Amino acid sequence: MSTTGGTSTAGRASDPRARRTVAALQQALLTLCATTSPSEIDVSKLCRAAGVHRTTFYKHFTAVSEVAETIVADLLERIDSTPLDPEHGYRAWLDELLAQVARRRGTYSHFLGSDGDPAVVRNVCDRLVRRTAEVVPPSEDPGSADVLVHTLAFASYGLIEAVIANEDLDVAASVDAFVGGLPTTLRQQSAAA
Template identity: 30%
Template structure:
């Protein structure tokens, strides 16, 4: 598949790792390999298990179908791209520096999603991927809210409720990006300036 892009390819597991981790890594590596030449909808569980050297019984012990597994893999990539190297207080960073880090993480997610647009389009057509993605984003946004709170940025908020709301909004915003033919990442980032809560720092966002 042209444009295949996975920022952190699965590493080769060591022999002393738990069997579940080794199996997961083998399945992920098999998925990336099969996606080089096949659409997601054309990959069967049997083909993936042959590629990974994993028994189908093991696969079905954790996943319902190929879309369920691929959804967890791709949501994991988004989660890794959204990971910012900060503690819960953003120690040692200014608000502007933290803002730059968050914007760059969103930029990388947008680039990744567009590079694998056909896979994401298939995933967003399932009944579960939007919720899976929102759940992954929720943890990252909650950490961001704690960081901003430590810098006295937001008003008094229920952080968990706010994170859940923003995670759902972000997931839908990414879904719309996948559905569109637009590939202007900077313009997409600039639009976010006007969608975030008014108190959210705008440092790092490009101008519209």
């Protein structure tokens, strides 16, 4: 279980040599993923494919999942940084996430989904939970607010997997159907966007 929930900052390394190492590892991981599930790629296999020494690997990362996370970093970043408030609305946030997923479907498909990297999936879900908590109205019963946050956040992750799995999906119509099923308070917020 040498997986990790954290996100490495190695993808943004400033030293040119470090950047080359990270780029070589990212490229090797994508190449290996074309034929192998990421759960079957260990540090030795990745280092061999990238021509990077294990010692060098461990200077930047603690697990293969962290390299995967640098590859989906733009999705993680978008989840975190896209505005999500009554003015912009939940729907606009979701639209922007899913447009990003549709654009980079081919790359994300290696890491998100049933044959992907469970640690990366978890990281995406944790961020969706954190952001979703910002829009769910507070409730007298914290448990019921928590139910709404968790069901909504994981449902939106399900939407991401559906977009990845179905190239011909009408993403806007799917978001429509999804938002149409939301509780009224959230739907109003979405309409206000």
